[in-house]
Amino acid sequence: MTKLSKIGALVAAGGLALGIGVTSVAAETMYTPNMSYRTGPFAATGIPLMNGQRDYVNMLNARDGGVGGVMVDFEECETGYNTNKGVECYEKTKANAIVTQPWSTGITLQVLPRTNVDRIPILAPGYGFSPMSDGNTFAWAFNPPVSYWDGASMIMNFISDGDMNSLKGQKIALLHLDHPFGKEPLPLLEQYAEEYDFELVPIPVGLKEMQNQSAQWLQIRRERPDWVVMWGWGAMNAGALTEAVKTRFPMDKFVGVWWSGSDDDLIPLGEKAKGYKSISWNVPGDYPVIDAIKEHVVDAGNSMVEEPADMDKVFYQRGVVMSMFLVEGIKAAQEHFDVGAVNAEQLRWGLENLNITDELLEELGMAGMTAPFQTSCSNHTGHGGAWMLEWDGEKFVKASDLLKPDRASIEPLEKEKAAEYAENNAPWPGRDGLPCE
Amino acid sequence: METLYNILIDPFVQMYEAPDFLMQVLWEGLVSGVLYALIALGFVLIFKSSRIFNFAQGIMVVFAALTLVGLHENGVPAWLAVPLTLGVMYVLAVGIERVVLRPLVGQPDIILFMATIGVTLFLIGFGEFVFGGENKVMITEALGIPTGALEFNPFGGFVLIEEKDLTAVVMAVLLVFALITFLNYSSMGRAIRALGDDHQAALSVGISLSTIWVIVWFIAGVIALATGIVWGARAGVSFALEVIAYKALPVLMLGGLESVSGAIVGGLAIGILEKLFEIYWGQPFLGGNTETWFAFILALIVLLFRPQGLFGERIIERV
Numbered sequence: 188m189t190k191l192s193k194i195g196a197l198v199a200a201g202g203l204a205l206g207i208g209v210t211s212v213a214a215e216t217m218y219t220p221n222m223s224y225r226t227g228p229f230a231a232t233g234i235p236l237m238n239g240q241r242d243y244v245n246m247l248n249a250r251d252g253g254v255g256g257v258m259v260d261f262e263e264c265e266t267g268y269n270t271n272k273g274v275e276c277y278e279k280t281k282a283n284a285i286v287t288q289p290w291s292t293g294i295t296l297q298v299l300p301r302t303n304v305d306r307i308p309i310l311a312p313g314y315g316f317s318p319m320s321d322g323n324t325f326a327w328a329f330n331p332p333v334s335y336w337d338g339a340s341m342i343m344n345f346i347s348d349g350d351m352n353s354l355k356g357q358k359i360a361l362l363h364l365d366h367p368f369g370k371e372p373l374p375l376l377e378q379y380a381e382e383y384d385f386e387l388v389p390i391p392v393g394l395k396e397m398q399n400q401s402a403q404w405l406q407i408r409r410e411r412p413d414w415v416v417m418w419g420w421g422a423m424n425a426g427a428l429t430e431a432v433k434t435r436f437p438m439d440k441f442v443g444v445w446w447s448g449s450d451d452d453l454i455p456l457g458e459k460a461k462g463y464k465s466i467s468w469n470v471p472g473d474y475p476v477i478d479a480i481k482e483h484v485v486d487a488g489n490s491m492v493e494e495p496a497d498m499d500k501v502f503y504q505r506g507v508v509m510s511m512f513l514v515e516g517i518k519a520a521q522e523h524f525d526v527g528a529v530n531a532e533q534l535r536w537g538l539e540n541l542n543i544t545d546e547l548l549e550e551l552g553m554a555g556m557t558a559p560f561q562t563s564c565s566n567h568t569g570h571g572g573a574w575m576l577e578w579d580g581e582k583f584v585k586a587s588d589l590l591k592p593d594r595a596s597i598e599p600l601e602k603e604k605a606a607e608y609a610e611n612n613a614p615w616p617g618r619d620g621l622p623c624e
Numbered sequence: 625m626e627t628l629y630n631i632l633i634d635p636f637v638q639m640y641e642a643p644d645f646l647m648q649v650l651w652e653g654l655v656s657g658v659l660y661a662l663i664a665l666g667f668v669l670i671f672k673s674s675r676i677f678n679f680a681q682g683i684m685v686v687f688a689a690l691t692l693v694g695l696h697e698n699g700v701p702a703w704l705a706v707p708l709t710l711g712v713m714y715v716l717a718v719g720i721e722r723v724v725l726r727p728l729v730g731q732p733d734i735i736l737f738m739a740t741i742g743v744t745l746f747l748i749g750f751g752e753f754v755f756g757g758e759n760k761v762m763i764t765e766a767l768g769i770p771t772g773a774l775e776f777n778p779f780g781g782f783v784l785i786e787e788k789d790l791t792a793v794v795m796a797v798l799l800v801f802a803l804i805t806f807l808n809y810s811s812m813g814r815a816i817r818a819l820g821d822d823h824q825a826a827l828s829v830g831i832s833l834s835t836i837w838v839i840v841w842f843i844a845g846v847i848a849l850a851t852g853i854v855w856g857a858r859a860g861v862s863f864a865l866e867v868i869a870y871k872a873l874p875v876l877m878l879g880g881l882e883s884v885s886g887a888i889v890g891g892l893a894i895g896i897l898e899k900l901f902e903i904y905w906g907q908p909f910l911g912g913n914t915e916t917w918f919a920f921i922l923a924l925i926v927l928l929f930r931p932q933g934l935f936g937e938r939i940i941e942r943v
Contacts, residue, residue, distance in 0.1 A: 227863055228862070231862050234758055395915075395916055399659075426858075
């Protein structure tokens with residue numbers, strides 16, 4: 188290639204790049220990156236969730252031309268559930284992002300201080316750091332519809348049949364991933380153990396031991412707990428359920444957090460796992476929104492679900508609900524600021540003013556799929572509540588009425604831990620002059 | 625005094641008072657140990673013949689198990705899926721030898737090690753592209769592996785032995801015997817050992833480096849398939865299986881990188897000792913989860929006294 192032709196090629200490439208740049212600026216979109224984990228040891232948990240999230244947004248893009256007439260650019264950045272890669276993804280996407288969806292408690296804790304500076308809201312539905320609920324301290328972080336402490340309190344409420352005093356003298360094992368996520372319920376459960384006089388036995392599971400939990404289940408055999416509560420993620424769930432079946436632990440005394448309730452972990456065990464329970468802030472079922480996704484995304488060949496039956500599973504539908512929270516935040520901001528494409532600061536306002544009502548859920552084709560809730564300046568979670576699901580040998584079915592978190596016990600703890608976090612990370616900006624409207 | 629009693633005496637009292645539980649702990653430790661030994665064997669074989677620390681052994685376990693399950697999901701009967709998977713592992717061995725190892729002959733060991741990291745990354749990407757990242761169920765029953773449990777009632781208690789764990793132990797023992805027989809009594813096995821002892825001397829008597837490498841990587845693939853079947857039968861087949869390869873590292877430190885018997889003894893010792901330590905000392909005194917570090921501490925203690933590991937060869941280099 189001659190020097191002249193090289194220069195020509197460079198000029199042409201530059202022109203092309205400029206052209207693409209101009210095009211992308213011209214077509215107004217809202218960039219909502221998702222830090223996915225479709226690979227690695229946690230992929231089995233991640234894939235259905237990411238599929239649900241992605242398909243809901245794609246359905247709105249296909250059916251309604253986006254949200255408020257503006258297309259949503261829902262791009263995934265793969266982390267493999269690795270905190271370092273998650274931080275890289277955050278840095279890579281933050282320039283144009285209107286939200287960050289970190290998808291791991293470890294990543295959330297890492298990016299939490301940065302989002303104050305970068306002024307990008309974190310949306311961590313059902314995960315992250317429980318005190319994030321305190322919007323006056325964590326102005327840029329949101330974890331609707333319930334936090335881990337809400338989840339722990341609802342599980343305890345369920346197993347005590349509404350009377351926490353009945354737990355006196357009982358032994359409750361907490362089988363948890365030895366990771367920031369797995370340790371999340373400990374402060375509240377320790378407080379409960381002291382208050383209601385039951386014995387809490389934390390049993391950690393290391394990342395390398397997820398597939399071989401024989402030592403943990405030998406401990407459970409020795410301790411003979413009245414209940415085992417599981418805070419598991421990814422491969423840990425399948426490992427624990429297999430060991431529980433193997434050691435003949437009574438399944439009706441085994442309860443998991445919402446990330447320990449994936450159909451895919453239970454299907455291989457079938458009838459043997461009958462009676463296992465998992466708390467969940469979404470109820471699986473036939474909903475018009477799922478039909479719409481099927482029509483506009485799956486049948487059009489734009490989904491990553493392998494079989495339409497996968498859309499009936501708890502985790503897929505939870506992914507749909509998660510994206511609904513994001514979209515409703517966008518809509519609230521669009522309406523309030525009277526704009527099409529919202530920016531990160533406007534979306535922060537939208538997420539702080541979420542109002543998920545029964546009427547809205549009905550309108551969205553999601554009636555009964557999740558509980559209504561409302562966020563505010565001081566309440567970034569909503570605390571809508573959850574249901575206990577039970578594995579019937581083939582699928583999860585609803586096994587309780589809507590459970591509500593014990594806010595009287597949790598709120599002071601949230602405030603205490605939020606203040607402690609702010610002090611340890613001083614100078615912590617708090618609301619930093621953000622108005623509360 | 626009470627603390628000393630709790631640490632030094634009480635665990636043994638507990639063992640004495642609940643012998644059935646102790647037997648269960650020992651059995652679980654033995655099963656884990658057999659599985660660690662299997663993974664370590666894959667590393668040892670390749671290191672012995674080529675001085676390459678094969679970082680890809682863990683992902684080979686995943687890849688072999690996924691291939692087997694994937695073939696079966698696509699309608700291939702189990703009896704045919706196993707030889708076909710072995711065929712895939714053979715093609716992989718040939719591919720690695722041709723594309724990765726052959727161009728790097730004569731390069732420093734660290735370059736070859738880095739190349740196996742490249743193989744790992746390739747297999748992760750390729751595996752996820754072909755099979756997806758979802759959990760899959762090992763075709764335990766289709767392979768004829770029994771899935772029931774045997775219950776014994778010694779000393780008025782009970783010991784549960786899963787038939788698939790028992791099968792895993794039997795399979796591992798047979799595999800090890802087959803390997804030892806192959807390495808010691810076949811001409812190809814002797815060639816592999818000769819190559820491990822001295823590359824240049826082995827080449828000078830006409831041993832083909834490329835043939836041996838293909839065979840060794842293929843045997844590592846066979847071991848990976850066996851490991852994938854038994855681990856997959858316990859907790860499903862997913863990319864999480866790759867993590868278990870790290871459990872082989874302390875086994876190799878303990879047993880020595882070049883010793884087949886070291887891998888077996890090291891694996892069994894670590895499996896049993898880490899389980900005993902976790903149950904009787906780790907959980908009561910250290911909050912549990914000691915299995916993540918116990919094996920490394922044990923290996924380090926051994927290395928203090930025997931830097932080459934329990935069964936490793938002591939290399940004296942002339943200065």
